[in-house]
Amino acid sequence: MAYSPIVLDHFKSPRNVGEILDADGLGEVGNPVCGDMMSVYIKVEGDRIADIKFKTFGCGAAIAVSSMITELAKGKTLEEAMKIKNSDVAKALGGLPPNKLHCSNLGADALHSAIKNYLDRKSGKVVAKEEGEPHLPEKGEACYCPYCEKKVEEESPFCIFCGKEMPHEHDH
Amino acid sequence: MGFIYLDHQSGTPLHPRVKEAMSRHMETIFGNPMSDHQVGQPAAEALEKARSQVTALINAKPAEVVFTSGGTESNNHAIKGVAIGLREKGRHIITSNIEHKSVLNSLRTLRLLDYRVTSLDVDSYGLVDPGAVEKAITPDTILISIMMANNEIGTIEPIAEIARIAQKHKIIMHTDAVAAVGNIPVDVQELGVNLLSLAANQFYGPPGVGALYVRKGTPVWPLLDGGTQENKRRAGTENLIGIVGLGVAAELAREAIPTRQVRLRALKERLEQGIKARIPEIHINGHLTKNLPHLLSVSVEYIEGESLMLMLDDEDIVVATRSACASGSLRASHVLIGTGMDFATAQGTLVFTLGEENTDADIDRVLQVMPGIVQTLREMSPLYKKSAG
Structure with missing residues (x-):
């Protein structure tokens, strides 16, 4: 595990932590089962993100990603902000360790979800609050090879049936 | 050091x-x-x-x-x-x-x-x-x-x-x-x-x-x-x-165990009691009496272990975490889940293992620094507010 100096800076002194009580849009992604959960609050003036705040449950990378996405989005138009990709966040942070790349997905997903929430509210759509239970991996839940779909052992380095290297497992 | x-x-x-x-x-x-x-x-x-x-x-x-x-x-x-x-x-x-x-x-x-x-x-x-x-x-x-x-x-x-x-x-x-x-x-x-x-x-x-x-x-x-x-x-x-x-x-x-295990258990007790007194909503894991004298496992509600470990490391306090994100497997510890702990709480687990060179002053330093770090991370956590409200 080697975090870049930018990641460490954003982790130790995260920008824009908190909530906006009268937020125009709220995006919530992830769940604590996977290890990260993020809420993004936005305040919109005209077509720009005038203010943005976050709250995150997660590792060092998840907190740094949350901080960076708020910095990248602040002051941008909604259209520009929708174009911010997960890879932009990782890049702005000076890169993330390979096993932490999934954390960067959280940031852009939460931002986009907050913007969609704002647009839905504006168009008068009734916003159904997603209160679904997070998917808990069940005891004994099996792993399957994504190539030949045979049942394989957990954390196998490669599939013993087709020989293909197993991708790094992640939850997002 | x-x-x-x-x-x-x-x-x-x-x-x-x-x-x-x-x-x-x-x-x-x-x-x-x-x-x-x-x-x-x-x-x-x-x-x-x-x-x-x-x-x-x-x-x-x-x-x-x-x-x-x-x-x-x-x-x-x-x-x-x-x-x-x-x-x-x-x-x-x-x-x-x-x-x-x-x-x-x-x-x-x-x-x-x-x-x-x-x-x-x-x-x-x-x-x-x-x-x-x-x-x-x-x-x-x-x-x-x-x-x-x-x-x-x-x-x-x-x-x-x-x-x-x-x-x-x-x-x-x-x-x-x-x-x-x-x-x-x-x-x-x-x-x-x-x-x-x-x-x-x-x-x-x-x-x-x-x-x-x-x-x-x-x-x-x-x-x-x-x-x-x-x-x-x-x-x-x-x-x-x-x-x-x-x-x-x-x-x-063989020579040191009889005295060392007594000394380390006392240090661990100091750490455990100190954490319990200073930080609300935590769990001490493992058996109450049938346990190793030098190991203390603590799960802290609402926050994730790797963040806590990194912030303590920044204060020159070196501990281990059992959070999924730090173990590389992206799954919560099979041991904690095996004891029936829920996934979110298992994510916020620190393992302290004490040793020969540790002193009362070391433990007191942890007790001085850790509550503030936990509070900072809790203020940042969406789970904390939800539970409070």
């Missing part, structure tokens, strides 16, 4: 006398213990001296100690060695849900070779029920492998009782005692096990060296094939510098 080291489980610092013995060996002896000439013989003597030192620590006989590359190899050797050695007798193995990965994944390999594994549940303290072990025995059970002390929550298992059951049914009993040996008294005669794993870096010896106790007559096939080293149990030229270090560390541990 400019930092407070509270992660002895990941590796203890070398004891100065261990370091001195290893350096002296390196400078004076380079021979191969297998050579019957004047260069080889001092090496053979050093090897056997180390063996008798390890033997004394666990009350074994010299012929029963096999040197390995550490706890992982010892566990692989015990489990796969018995599976191969008794393959004509049976194909069923019993273990628990909270074993170390070197045990879990050795069994994973055996499943591929058509062995069957029964993995037993533990209670909320992490205890294996000996009655459940006996119930799981089938006519073709060849091995029971249960750890002596858990390396994440510190619970000490009823190994002697389980070993008696194994004996009654003429089944081989292995215990992974890596977290226990060097920290609490371990006596293979009292335990009655056939096989026991230990590692030097748990008691101020070097990393990359350990041993497997093999009771006389136990049918363990070699894991590494080759020459006749280690009484035909483990081929390959011995890691003699490491083994000399392990020997001295074992001798020092």
